[in-house]
Amino acid sequence: MQIALFITCYNDTLFPETGIAVVRVLERLGHTVVFPEAQTCCGQMHYNTGYQAEALPLVRRFVEIFRDHEVVCVPSSSCVAMMREHYEKIAIAAGDKQLQSEVLALLPRVYEFTELLAHRLGVEDVGATYPHRVTYHASCHSLRSLHVGDVPLRLLQKVRGIELLPLEGLEQCCGFGGTFAIKNADVSGAMLEEKLQCIQKTQAEICTACDNSCLMHLQGAMHRQSAQVNTVHIAQILASESLPSEERKGRS
Amino acid sequence: MASVHERTTQDFPAAAFPLLHKDQLRSNVRHATDVIQAKRFRVVSEMPDWQLLRDAGQRIRAHTFEYLDAYLEEFEQHCTAAGGYVHWARDGAEATRIVVQLAQNETSKVIKIKSMTTEEIGLNHALEAAGIQPIETDLAELIVQLGHDKPSHIVAPALHKNRHEVRELFARTLDLPDLGDRPEDLTEAARVYLRQQFLHTPVAISGANFLVAETGGVCIVESEGNGRMCLTLPRKLITIAGIDKVIPRFRDLEVLLQLLPRSATGERMNPYNSLWTGIHPGDGPQEFHVVLLDNRRTEVLRDPESRETLHCIRCGACQNACPVYRQTGGHAYSSVYAGPIGAILTPQLAMMQEGKSLPYASSLCGACYEVCPVKINIPEVLIHLRGRIVNEQSKLVRAFDPEAVAMRAMQWIFLSETRLRLAQWIGRMVQRPFLGRSGWIEKLPGILGGWTRTRDLRPLPAQSFRAWFKARGESSSEVL
Numbered sequence: 001m002q003i004a005l006f007i008t009c010y011n012d013t014l015f016p017e018t019g020i021a022v023v024r025v026l027e028r029l030g031h032t033v034v035f036p037e038a039q040t041c042c043g044q045m046h047y048n049t050g051y052q053a054e055a056l057p058l059v060r061r062f063v064e065i066f067r068d069h070e071v072v073c074v075p076s077s078s079c080v081a082m083m084r085e086h087y088e089k090i091a092i093a094a095g096d097k098q099l100q101s102e103v104l105a106l107l108p109r110v111y112e113f114t115e116l117l118a119h120r121l122g123v124e125d126v127g128a129t130y131p132h133r134v135t136y137h138a139s140c141h142s143l144r145s146l147h148v149g150d151v152p153l154r155l156l157q158k159v160r161g162i163e164l165l166p167l168e169g170l171e172q173c174c175g176f177g178g179t180f181a182i183k184n185a186d187v188s189g190a191m192l193e194e195k196l197q198c199i200q201k202t203q204a205e206i207c208t209a210c211d212n213s214c215l216m217h218l219q220g221a222m223h224r225q226s227a228q229v230n231t232v233h234i235a236q237i238l239a240s241e242s243l244p245s246e247e248r249k250g251r252s
Numbered sequence: 253m254a255s256v257h258e259r260t261t262q263d264f265p266a267a268a269f270p271l272l273h274k275d276q277l278r279s280n281v282r283h284a285t286d287v288i289q290a291k292r293f294r295v296v297s298e299m300p301d302w303q304l305l306r307d308a309g310q311r312i313r314a315h316t317f318e319y320l321d322a323y324l325e326e327f328e329q330h331c332t333a334a335g336g337y338v339h340w341a342r343d344g345a346e347a348t349r350i351v352v353q354l355a356q357n358e359t360s361k362v363i364k365i366k367s368m369t370t371e372e373i374g375l376n377h378a379l380e381a382a383g384i385q386p387i388e389t390d391l392a393e394l395i396v397q398l399g400h401d402k403p404s405h406i407v408a409p410a411l412h413k414n415r416h417e418v419r420e421l422f423a424r425t426l427d428l429p430d431l432g433d434r435p436e437d438l439t440e441a442a443r444v445y446l447r448q449q450f451l452h453t454p455v456a457i458s459g460a461n462f463l464v465a466e467t468g469g470v471c472i473v474e475s476e477g478n479g480r481m482c483l484t485l486p487r488k489l490i491t492i493a494g495i496d497k498v499i500p501r502f503r504d505l506e507v508l509l510q511l512l513p514r515s516a517t518g519e520r521m522n523p524y525n526s527l528w529t530g531i532h533p534g535d536g537p538q539e540f541h542v543v544l545l546d547n548r549r550t551e552v553l554r555d556p557e558s559r560e561t562l563h564c565i566r567c568g569a570c571q572n573a574c575p576v577y578r579q580t581g582g583h584a585y586s587s588v589y590a591g592p593i594g595a596i597l598t599p600q601l602a603m604m605q606e607g608k609s610l611p612y613a614s615s616l617c618g619a620c621y622e623v624c625p626v627k628i629n630i631p632e633v634l635i636h637l638r639g640r641i642v643n644e645q646s647k648l649v650r651a652f653d654p655e656a657v658a659m660r661a662m663q664w665i666f667l668s669e670t671r672l673r674l675a676q677w678i679g680r681m682v683q684r685p686f687l688g689r690s691g692w693i694e695k696l697p698g699i700l701g702g703w704t705r706t707r708d709l710r711p712l713p714a715q716s717f718r719a720w721f722k723a724r725g726e727s728s729s730e731v732l
Contacts, residue, residue, distance in 0.1 A: 177615025185702030220707030
C-alpha cells in the first residue's frame, strides 16, 4: 500500500529520527512511503492558543496536499486530534462547504501511527527487538481524543526483549499542553515533576509515548536533572531490530 | 458590587506561583482529590448505564436552556401558587438588596446553607454591612468563615485544609484549647456551636441544587444535615438560585440525583436529600422566598459555542480530575469557581473583561470532560474562549505583543515549505549562542524563557526529516 506520511512540523524540525523510524517500520511491512514535500503544519498550535483565524489557511493547506492520498500516517496523536476534533468545525465556521466535504472525505483515511498499524494494517508484531526496560506514557490526546486504548501497549508487548513496566498515574497529563508550558511555566513544571517522579519509580531506562511533544517535555526535565532515564518515540522502538543503541539519540 | 472574579488579584500564573511553594496546601489538595476521585471511580464503575445517564443529563440540561424563559416562568407560577414569593434579580447587587431587605427587620443574624451562588454575589459582606451576621452551617464553609479564608473547591470549600489545621482554627476561634484533632472531635465542636445557632436564628438563607419548574419545588442535597436544620427550624427561608438551576420536570431528578452525588462526593446517594415546595401551615418555615439570579447568565447564553458552560450542576468532579488544580488548589483561580469549570465560567460571568488568564490555565488534557456528569466539553469551550480573547485584542497588542507577532510569523512560515526549510536552517544558526556545555539549550530569552525555567530543550538536529527523505530519494543508499 502507498502511505503518505504527514511528519508534523515539530517532528520534521526536532525529531527526524522518529520519521525515519516510521518509514522503516512501514517499509519493513512491505508498504511504500511517500512524503508530499509541500506539507508543513496542521495548525494545532494556532488553533489551541486562540489564533483560530490564523489556523484556517493551514487547515486548507493540509487538506489540499493530502486529499488525494489513500492513507495518511501521522506519528503524533495531538495533530490527529486537532484534525478530528476541529477541522470540520473550522470549515463550518469559515462557511466553506467544499472544505467541509473534503475534510469529511479525508479524515477517515488519516491515522495516527499506532492506529495505522493496528487498525488499518492489522499488525501487532512488527518484528522489532528492543532489549530495554520501557515504561509507556499515555498521552492525553491518544487517550481521550483518539481513544487508542491499549493499542500502543499491545504493539510494545510484541517487541522482542522488551521489559514493559507499568506507570503509576498513567492517565495524568505530563503538563506540556503546547503554549501552556510557556504561559504557565511554573504550573507546567510542577505537573512535569510529578510525572517524572512516577517514571523514575518504574526504574525504566526508557519512557515512550505516541507523541514527541510530551516526550520533548519529559526529556527536557530529564536532561536538566541528569536523570537516568531517556525518552524514545514508540515508532523508534518498533523500528528497532538488532542495534537499539543507534536509535537512542538526543542524549549527550 | 461584588464580582465573581476578584478584580485586584493577579492573573493565574502569578497567583499560582506562591501556591506552588506551599507544600502543606499542595499535599492537602492532592490527598483530598485522590480520595474523592477513588470514591467516584468506584461508584461510577458499578453503573452499567453511566454513559447513558451522562447522555440523558446532557440532554436534560441542553433542553432546559432551549426553553429557559418558559421554565423559569413555570417555576415562578408553581412556587407562588404553593405560597412562596419569587423575586427576579438582574445582578448580584439587586439580589443582595432583596435579601437584606427581607432579613433586616426580622433578625440580627441568619443561618446559611452552603451556597456558591451567595459567594458569587458576596452576600455575606452585604449582610454584614447591613448589620446582619451570617453564620455558615456547612462544616467546610464554617471552617472558611472562621478562618476569614476563601473557598477553594465547589463541593469541599475547605479542601485545602487538613484536620490539624482545622483543629488549630477551632481551638482558637471557638475558644476550645483542649480540642482533639480526631474527625469526631472536630465535628462535635462544630455541632455544639451550630446547634445553638439553629435553635435561636429565625431566618435561613440557602442556595439550591435544582429548581423544579413543574412543581415549583426546590431541591438541596447535602451530607451533614445542617441544611435540613436550616430548611425546617427557622420561621423564614430565603433561597438564592442562579437561573441556571431550573430543571423542567420532577422526574428529571431521577437522572440528575444519580449523576450528582456519584460525581461530587463519590456517594451513591447524598445522606440528605431535601425537596420543599412553598409553605405548609404548622410545618417548617412560614415564609418562603426564592431569589432568581441572572448576574450575566443570560449573557453567557448568547454565545452558542460556550453556553454549555451553564449546564454545570456544580459537582466539582472536573476540579478533582484536573492536573492543574491538583498542583495549585482553588485559590490560584481568584474566583469562587475554581478549576476547569471556573476557568470557563468566571471569565464569561465577567463578560470576558476579567479572568482572561483563566482559559489558558489548562493543558487541554481533557480529564475534565471525561468526568463531567453532563458532558460539558470544557476543553472545547476553553479553546473557544481563547479565540474570543484573541479576537478582542487591540490593534496595539496585535502589532507588538510578542505572542501575537510570533503566531503570525509562524503562520507565514508554515504557509510555504520553502520558508519552513529556511526557518529550520536559521533556527540551527540562531540556537548556537543558547547551547549550554551539554550541547542542549539551557536558557531561552523572552516569552520562551518559561520553558527553560525547569526544562532544557534539545537542539535542532543538523538534518530535518524532510532533508533526510529528500537525500534518501536522491541517492540509492539510505542516508542515516
